[in-house]
Amino acid sequence: MMKSIFFGVVALMFAVVVMQPEQVSVHAADPNSAPAGSEDWNYVHKNCSSKLHDQINMEFGASLFYLQYAAYFAQYKVNLPGFEKFFFNAASEEREHGIKLIDYALMRGLAPINDKFNLAADYALDNALLAEEGGSMALIALEKALAKEQQVTKSIRELIKICEGDLNDYHLVDYLTGEFLEEQHEGQRDLAGKIAMLKKMLVTNPHLGAYIFDKQNM
Numbered sequence: 146m147m148k149s150i151f152f153g154v155v156a157l158m159f160a161v162v163v164m165q166p167e168q169v170s171v172h173a174a175d176p177n178s179a180p181a182g183s184e185d186w187n188y189v190h191k192n193c194s195s196k197l198h199d200q201i202n203m204e205f206g207a208s209l210f211y212l213q214y215a216a217y218f219a220q221y222k223v224n225l226p227g228f229e230k231f232f233f234n235a236a237s238e239e240r241e242h243g244i245k246l247i248d249y250a251l252m253r254g255l256a257p258i259n260d261k262f263n264l265a266a267d268y269a270l271d272n273a274l275l276a277e278e279g280g281s282m283a284l285i286a287l288e289k290a291l292a293k294e295q296q297v298t299k300s301i302r303e304l305i306k307i308c309e310g311d312l313n314d315y316h317l318v319d320y321l322t323g324e325f326l327e328e329q330h331e332g333q334r335d336l337a338g339k340i341a342m343l344k345k346m347l348v349t350n351p352h353l354g355a356y357i358f359d360k361q362n363m
């Protein structure tokens with residue numbers, strides 16, 4: 146009787162010792178490790194990489210969005226060179242952001258290309274805006290630019306939210322927070338200030354107000 150109890154206890158202890166590593170691996174699964182069947186060097190979770198692709202598209206979309214305004218203000222009938230330069234610069238910056246994210250994705254072993262980008266949609270000036278002239282178009286363009294930057298900031302924050310937390314991709318999160326969000330906040334503040342000033346200058350003489358604003362503030 147004592148013998149069978151002894152062997153029973155030994156068998157139970159053996160089972161506990163053997164099962165332990167398996168239980169530990171279930172509870173403390175490394176969030177950075179790749180699921181079975183996928184590449185595991187520099188692994189990026191697919192939810193995070195998919196949203197990163199969307200962000201790359203959004204940066205190039207923003208670049209085209211600003212190009213159309215630059216081209217609008219460059220026309221001889223509109224001829225506001227300050228706005229033209231401002232929007233060409235904004236377009237170049239967005240393009241650089243897109244390229245930076247492509248470089249990052251490549252470093253992490255991703256293929257940063259997908260089929261979601263719609264060139265036509267991002268380079269199509271709002272018809273309602275084409276009917277506007279001079280001063281009011283300048284204000285509309287700045288307000289649209291601020292709305293676009295808010296949209297981009299929101300998207301970066303969503304990307305951060307997806308990649309942190311359970312996915313634990315703090316390298317990408319740190320890059321986005323330090324490099325991208327800082328610039329977003331500065332850009333939004335700059336646009337908000339320009340909008341407030343231009344509104345004041347358009348009150349009495351919109352054409353003169355837009356002309357002086359273009360010279361002094363852009």
Ligand SMILES: [Fe+2]
Pocket residue numbers: 204207238239242297
């Ligand atoms: Fe950007």
